[in-house]
Amino acid sequence: MRIKSALALFILCCFSLTAQQKITVEEIYTGAFRAQAMDELFAMKNTNQYTVLNFDRSTRSMQIDLYDFATLKKVNTIIDTKSFPELANGIDSFVFSADEKQLLIANNSNPIFRHSFTADYFLYNLETKKLSKLLEQVQQPTFSPDGTKIGFAKANNLFTYDIASGKTTPITSDGKKNSIINGITDWVYEEEFAFVRAYDWSADGKKIAYIRFDESEVPEFSMNVYKKDLYPAVETFKYPKAGEKNAVVSLHIYDVTTGNTKTVALGNYTDFYIARMKWTNDANVLSAQVLNRHQDNLDLLFIDGTTAAAKVVLNEKDKAYVEVTDNLTFLKDNSFIWTSEKDGYNHIYLYDKTGKLKTQITKGNWEVTAYYGFDEKTKTVFYQSVEKGSILRDVYRIGLDGKNKIKLSQQIGTNSATFSPNFQFFINSYSSATQPTVYSLHHAKDGKQVQSIIDNSALAEKIKKYNLPNKEFFELTTEKGHKLNAWMIKPKDFDAAKKYPVFMFQYSGPGSQQVANDWLDTNDMWFMMLSQQGYIVACVDGRGTGFKGAEFKKCTQKELGKFEVEDQIDAAKVIGNYTYVDKTRIGIFGWSYGGFMSSNCLFKGADVFKMAIAVAPVTNWRFYDSIYTERYMQTPQENASGYDDNSPINHVSKLKGKFLLIHGTADDNVHVQNSMQMIEALVQANKQFEWAIYPDKNHGIYGGKTRIQLFNKMTDFIKENL
Template structure:
């Protein structure tokens, strides 16, 4: 008995000693970049399918290069161009269709989430000549298919630059800030339809199709910029809030030879979220969708006479998602993704728009579409067939047969294919393995093998790059794994992960901190490598907290009905699920039910605020960063997709708006916002603050001057996470 006691004491002592030897993660390390992962930046396959290019940044500051590598050997073949005394430092690149030229981006200046201004150059690979496109910063320069011209946008007008003659032709003249935009999107299209360049060359370079936005009637939004000068100034832009006027968007076609612009009549289409040329250079595909976003149409425009015909129409009782999966095959039949059978799957249509067959099917979702190899009749895609928290790469014939799983490791796999689909580079990570990049031959999905000059096998696989150095570094830190499981709430099995302290004792009680985002179609419970918040959660766990994340109803990758159950009642069911999950977790013997907190950012900030108020008997603390507090303040496209307009559905907007019930606040509340948030305006927090003040409720808050929705820059993130850490320590 004494020996057994000594053994237990020894094991406990060894555990304590080993933990004492481990370092704990610090905020300074997280936000100082100590745990950055190695990546393959801007990976592109060359058209020959034999080589690929990578954007590499040198050890010398402000140095970059485009390097070409051989798939078969993985050896660097050449440096196509590198920054030098002649070539300025560049941060992205785009090849012409024939790969004779490349556009280099320099002096990039962000506008909003995706839009950029910059000084751009065309680099001629054969002659090694560098040509500046414009002396002024421009947007979205795009080479014509033959590499002879560059189309771009400057001051809301479309231009074409002729490389040989070095001359520029202005295509549109009516562009004006706050009124007319040609060739790039307005704020709400950029944010919610996720694209900026609203013009496209056809495949022989004879036509440019472009969108024109008339935002004259869109209400102005302004925010103060405090800056460094004596007086602040107001930054104004057009922002259509739910129920307000959107820009009137029209489609036009520019003929390069004649210089004429023609108008395409789409019959009063409300939104035009995608345009894409077909393989026939005279045929343009156009997607339109109504304001409720539940009636999506795919049109074909014959630009010889601008006649319009309907190829496909898809309706949904809730909404139809817009994506970039549409792919035209050689004969202009096409591949399309849809949730029509209850899950997101691939479909094959004839060129006249008639359905030929469903390619993938089953109670799981296709999450990415990679492409189609016509020569082998193979479709390549990523899906969650191996569990909704995992991702795998598959191939399948266009008739839906001969499906093959190409990836092999359980976790998150994604693929970048060579142009001829001979090879692909697999990116893998899991909750315990940082990113690995491996080369595979498509034929069997196997990792390629290394041989020496005598054709002797010397390696089991073709590893291109991994993060073993990071893993070795993390060996010295006190880290715990995420424990993946599900929690049943009202008959729904919700995905969950939990992190417990390394010296976890089931006989002790620990405070519980929940993290979530919860937005429609989103996912936080995923078997993939750490994001910055995961390191922060590890830090909190090392200080004695249990951290949990639950993906409730409305989140993604579990089918249409699970995702769209929140339609017209955004945040209601999501809040109920988090409160119910917290109550259930509080029943665990090692969770202190009197110390339960929740935090989130953006949609998640709305959620954490609602949970603290509506679940005031469950949560003692909440942190809300950049929260929506009323969907009346958010933009048309996102909000009306899920709620319709405030005029049609006032209850859906107001019943879950926390500043309408501030008297429910009992626990500790920290509210954070950036004053320069162009997305979720600081107005949301100001209205919440005023409601709490008038209800005489005490709380903590912080405003970060001129910071946008990401709240970063300099020491900002370090300061923010220090504040949140201290708030948790003091109140949980």
């Protein structure tokens, strides 16, 4: 009996060493595979230190902790919520004054759209340790440069608050919902130009520049909000769809001392965007980036703060569109660093204060993917690029003259950096498809590691028991000769003599990337789960995606969905010819732009794809917003065929396979109208399909157990139809 028990135990132990523990959707979407991170990592400006927002589970409190860059040791705790009952709800975000002696803390935040929110704000004095509630449910408060005042927005108007006197002074008074917005961007600017605060203090704090949006003529969009009420509420907001009227924007300079406001003369422009606005290092010179509606012509303006007169110092033109970034950096003499794709790849340039090109700092057939900053002392620029391969990221330093380039990151995968204020050190974040994110401290001079900070070894150890397969990276060549980045996940017990079904995932939007050598996200864990159930999962980045040069990215201009769909269909044909693939069982999935793509692929590639899942898809480009859509398509009035030929709603009659369509009713981005009209088109084409609508869920479709239910539904659909 003992011998048999021992033998059984031995067999069980051997089995457990090789068995693959099954992943569940519930685990994925309750955070079981979440990597440890450095939340709200913020490099200080005046001392060689950084802050991290930490959470103490034992006391259910939050701390803003200050650390030394050189030693990584905690210097002190700036504030701990357990000492302040007013912060019982925690710290949502925070911002320092320029001298870093005061802190604005956001609490009780209420989201508006993707980036915007209102919140209560508390002022914390780091010297007196005094906390006081200043502002209720306001937007985007910022300190004046001398720390004596705070600018903020509320109810579409701008104000200043004097800290010493407690006096609030209005800058504007004409703000009105769905009509006039001052100092805060409208929906489409927030979503597509990715900024919310549309005001800025001058370097001496004597002036505030702001953008005013007159959206009175912009068409309105309304959504029902159901909740659990007897009657649904209606949320109405301004949303300019492709070809419709945009908000009329104007630029203004407010004098804090006199209370007078001047309007910047932009009469030379019509139907334009102010894509960026910031003061230069010269307290009397404001910069603004003005784009035409086609977004293929950008002027960088310098504006006199006294007269409000504007002059063009730099012009960028592109046959497709000009990328807008936050990389504009002014040096002490007001010369500036700028990034541009003008030589066919995104690179860093130096211009003098008049806009004359001094030098192209980086060059080559590769892209700069992040600009980190400039060290005035050593005249050194720090950046991230894909020089070692478009699916990789490395950190570099280079002289302002474009010489003495040094690769600072050491490991192959995805590296990003946060530099110390004096550029002596940087915290490197590194991951790959096999390595959870690792944080470590490095010398900025040569990249040598000083010490480890977070290694996520616990997660790496936990992952081992699931015995996950590798994400295999490769280059796929279509029959037409297009070379495309791809990855594939095969079942761990893969047998090349068998035939497997293939589930393809993609996004495919302009400049995007899904094939990257970085750590697994929640989607990847779901794909790993599917591989455990006998599926091969594959992803291909087709033409139009990013980081392989402007020509590859911008070839889809005026025809979104043509070449991207062609590449997914062609890639599926290549994969279908692999000896271990069952070409009659290929499916495809995508979300947002990816949902637009998966719908199109199933319809246009009806003989290639057996099934598709489309989540929150654009089904007709005429329904989507002006800035994004027209950037790539111009207007429907100018390019009707580009809109109609590639919108899936016009190809429903070709449906042969199984189709699952999913949308949230509170999607302010890709409106549920897209799916409703697709549903009607499918019904009138007498096509059978499945669909799911998620009440009051936005573009992300999350909250409570929503993601668990959604991904279980999609898993079941795959198992039943692929």
